[in-house]
Amino acid sequence: MSKQRESVLPIAAACCPPLAVAPLSGEQAADLAPMFKALGDPVRLRLMSMIASTDEVCVCDLTDAFDLSGPTISHHLRVLREAGLVDSERRATWVWYRARPQALKQLAGLLDIATPAAV
């Protein structure tokens, strides 16, 4: 991530109507599934929530919150980054992570239920 060329992300590729409105094509599903998959691990879901609930987070703070090794946290952050859910930026010694609201919004829209009364 030292290189910022990952700004070309799979986000724009998929912009679909809610699941409850129309079925996805195979291609759309293949584009979107990695995002859900990235959130499908408890550690990554918690990392995502920690990153999204503040403006920026330092890796050092994230590492301290888990009983996992540094490389493991780094690996999970990389998965989130490659899924387009977060951005990273090196600033002096530390690396800071920031959420990508676009991506979260896209997933939320996909899961939106057309019938609010449905229970």
Next chain:
Amino acid sequence: MSKQRESVLPIAAACCPPLAVAPLSGEQAADLAPMFKALGDPVRLRLMSMIASTDEVCVCDLTDAFDLSGPTISHHLRVLREAGLVDSERRATWVWYRARPQALKQLAGLLDIATPAAV
């Protein structure tokens, strides 16, 4: 699924504020991650969209839509079912699947972005 006792699902366990509002606890993340994980496979994501976009779908129709064997489709449907995302019901010879709007709504709420202006 022949037995309907799976109606006791992990849904009620987790009911959390949006990711962008407060970080998840380890327990909350462990409850929610399986749902995202279930949607993290292209085949399952497409199955979910096919089920959610109509009232009910017969397994036979789902199987026909993929180049996969029956047991494989059955496996993916089981994952969706155990994650609490769909319900199944046997009616005569056929088994019908239905989405659980509660679950989709919960996930959508979790991904909701507090700042609609954010881009």
Next chain:
DNA sequence: GAGCTGATTCGAGATTCGTCAAGACAGGGA
């Protein structure tokens, strides 16, 4: 009851994933 159709479960093989230890790289301070 016998036979048929549809769906699930079981068992096995190949692939992917999660984790860590060791090494490499980037940047700041003496």
Next chain:
DNA sequence: TCCCTGTCTTGACGAATCTCGAATCAGCTC
């Protein structure tokens, strides 16, 4: 310049996942 701190990458291993064929179960029709 050299060393130290902090982070990422690489390589490796066990565990979980995806897929299929074969066998099993559920229900209808004759």
